[in-house]
Amino acid sequence: MSAPDLAVESNLRALSQQADRRRPSLQRAPLEGRALRSGILTGLTWIAALLAAVPLFSVIYMLFVEGGSRLSWETLTALPPSAFDLGGGFGNAIVGTVVMVGIATLISVPLGILAAVYLAILEPDSRLADTVRFLAKVLTGFPSILAGVFVYAVMVVTMKTYSALAGGVALAVLMLPTVVLAAEQAMAMVPKKMKDAAYGMGCTRTQVILKVVLPTGASGILTGVMLAIAGAAGNSAPLLFTALFSDYYLSSLTEPTASLAILIFNFSGMPYDNQIQLAWAASLVLVLIVLAFNILARLIGRQKY
Amino acid sequence: MHANPKMTAAGASTAPAPVGNGVVMDCQLQKVFYGDFLAVRDSSLPLEKNKITGFIGPSGCGKSTVLRSLNRMNDLIPAFRFEGKVTYHGQDIYDKKVDPVVVRRYIGMVFQQPNPFAMSIYDNVAFGLRLNGFKGNLDERVEKALQGAACWNEVKDKLKNSGLSLSGGQQQRLCIARAIATEPDVLLMDEPCSALDPIATRRVEELMVELKENYTIALVTHNMQQAMRVADTTAFFGVDISQGSRTGYLVEMGPTKKVFEEPEQQLTREYVRGEFS
């Protein structure tokens, strides 16, 4: 090839490259390095997500398979059977759990929200706030049995009896940090300009909190409360030292009280088929109660505006 | 400088005398600090009834600071300190006996960023009325405020929708409706159009001109044309860097036409001309 030809060729190539730049190819190139890497990583995250979901779904599957068959009006209302009896149920444990979680919610939610108001709005940068925040974070990872031992020392010993009240307080100790941190987060996320608007309208600080910050943060607060309730309802360790158990329906808040968590703990270790089946059914009921609460909370707390 | 008719009279008449077409508010600011930083000094601004007073000047010269001093919004900033006097119908709003919360109910504010509450459009407008324990016909007042803010037609069919679902311009007019629903005496507006497109801006400007029939308005703006279009009186702030710090101060205040066309101060002339050339 002669020199001028080469020149023409390179000119042509330059021209076509220019054309390429003006009209680049936008088609997918799935095997190109970047796309390939992205594809592989996406695949890996999928696999990881599936693996993480396996235990979750197998637990729920097992609960339905093992516990579903024993679910009936009788199991939901009857008292627990004694060792060799057939039939029976755990009505008293359902009542006990609901009552104790209720007490815990009544204590921990107002207290937690008030603490969160302090942390998020009143004195967010004070040393007390830093300390409380730090302790709340530590307490979320607190072994739940210690909450039981603590309340045992404070309430059971002084009242000289195991009780629903003590159980409720122990669960409240467990719920409090979760409620505080979630509520603080929800309130801190209310934009400053919204608070400024309220002050600009002539709101006092209390009115800003009650009329703007709490309603705006309500759904976030509710989510935190539900999370705390779910955690408390399934926890047996703190109740072991505070509410103990009872074979009868609750008649007073100051006597030992049955709960689903303890019933499951007791019955699952027994060498009788009937009790083991009941433990499965009780587990299923516990999960369903927590689930129902969560769905309810989502319906109520759905961000309206 | 603009003559200040109320300078001496303000101290004499302490009773909240109904002022005719006179000065509703008179700001005699000596020093305003954020911590140790002297942000604004020596500025005297009378706000006249049923007039729009525009605040112009370079960024950081303290326009917002002065405006927010007029209803004690700056009290929310812990480091803020005000030296001087702001009289409102003859009362010094920085007097120890004065409750800033009450001040803000008479002197309303519209912010630079639209900031509706996370509630329905209706509740947004009714907010201040409910706050003040309004007992009359709420629906009527909400409609009137939305009409007044020129957004009734756009929102009348969706009063139950969230205030946050509106466009930026609609949100800003909703905020104006919210501010005027309680019929405050004075409206402070801090660059109310900076987040709006030209058409929405024009509507808000028309609105301001209508509103001044009933209110006294102070308007911070970066837009010279806007100041020329709507402000009756213009206050030009400058920055003094001679002390090694950046301190804002009032350079000149007067009828808008005069400030823009034949200002007394060289600084004003340069700023106004610079903005246009």
Ligand SMILES: Nc1ncnc2c1ncn2[C@@H]1O[C@H](COP(=O)(O)OP(=O)(O)OP(=O)(O)O)[C@@H](O)[C@H]1O
């Ligand atoms: N919260 C604050 N804390 C400390 N300094 C502040 C605060 N707000 C404003 N300043 C300072 O005060 C000075 C005046 O600020 P200001 O916001 O009043 O200016 P401006 O004229 O409104 O400016 P712009 O036109 O950019 O809005 C600036 O130097 C600013 O840095």
Ligand SMILES: [Mg+2]
């Ligand atoms: Mg500003």
